[in-house]
Amino acid sequence: MSRRCELSGKGVLTGNRVSHSNIKTRRRYLPNLHAVTLQSETLGRSFRFKVSSHALRSVDHRGGLDGFLAKARDGELSARALKVKREIEKVSAAA
Template identity: 55%
Template sequence: MARECELSGIKPIVGHKVSHSNVKTKRRFLPNLVNVTLRSEALGQAYSMRIAAKTLRTVDKHGGLDGYLAKAKDEQLSPKALKIKRDIAKQAEEAAA
């Protein structure tokens, strides 16, 4: 399982651990990934995802999964999230017609 957020695309980054004597050693900063179940109001369905805790706060800020996906860029979404975004758009299109 990849250490990548399914919604925001956050991945591990590389930096240095710096000792008291200022010796730099390579290290990895891993994202704080949590398993959550998010509900889509438009589709009336729940989806299980592995997302960063930081992203979960942003999802709450945008009013749920539907609001977050509406503003998210397609490049940063996983294939699963991209399919959900397309399904929501299709549902909204059918409701408008």
């Protein structure tokens, strides 16, 4: 699995490591990812995602997984997260 947040789309960035003598070599900046289990109130199920710390704070701020996915853009979400979003929308529309 790639080093990409499934909810926010954050991924690996590249840049230069600069030594004291100003020699530049390429390096990678890795996102701060964690494997977390998030609960959906609408579906009554829990889902396991690989999420960055920034996205985890955003999920908490928006009131949980359902609130976050309702406002999230489809382009940023992974295929699994997009599938969960569609399920939540389907259940919400039926209710």
